[in-house]
Amino acid sequence: MARWRPGARSYDARVLTDRDLDEALVLCARAPVRSTLAAARLVEARTTGLRAARGVLWGYPAEGPLEAICWAGANLVPVVPDGVDVDRACAAFAALALRHGRRSSSVVGERDAVLALWDRLEPRWPAAREVRDDQPSLAIDGEPLVEPDPAVRRSVPDELGVVLPACVRMFVEEVGYSPVAAGGSAYEDRVRQLIRDGRSFVRREEVAGRPISFKAELGAVTPQVAQVQGVWVDPLFRGHGLSESGMAAVVRITRAEVAPVVSLYVNAYNERALRTYRRVGFEQVGTYATVLF
Incomplete structure (x- = not known):
């Protein structure tokens, strides 16, 4: 556990170290679907170290056992379990975020925590490009x-x-x-890594110029939960049930070989996708929110 700084208030957040990773993962395990995005980075950091995981980890409060954490990397991901004062925890995380400046492309995670954090950041950070404040979080464990x-x-x-x-x-x-318009190889490297790690799923076609009809990735993985991201059906093949049968295949393979629970989140206005996932067997277990920059 990180040592308390003299003069720190009990409701401040602190910067955590590699020594805190096990305690942080125990906290995430209290709400495994809610915390998947952050926990996946912590699982990686337990092997590589936080520095190599390309982010920092904040803990709340400033002293004593951890009650909440926030991953600060390409995404800012607060994790505040039930029973913890979300406003106070996110006020503490916001103070650190304001001190360090915006380095993340989004704030994402469980809705109450994300919106509480954004409420404190919005007056002083650059304007968000979009706030998606109603994203049902779905999961299937069978x-x-x-x-x-x-x-x-x-x-x-x-x-x-x-x-x-x-x-x-x-x-x-x-x-x-x-994601590739500005140049650089970061996005391509990410896709290459997902393929290399066995976390990219496709259905191939022989139609000229349209080689993939369905695809999806496991964007975040922990021993408990695998979160599906990037679900897509080529417009040429839409309306034929590929999203349902394709997602069913992803669920079966993932539950057998990766993690027992498969989750995802989707915008509430995307009624077609919600119907598809529910037909596959996903059930809503919470609500996410995303602030995009």
């Missing part, structure tokens, strides 16, 4: 209710050339801009 598509499988490294364009098209549809 067999899918529809037949899995036998053609959906893990992609392989040689398929990067067709998987990457599909990922870019999905990103543009979902977020509104291309």
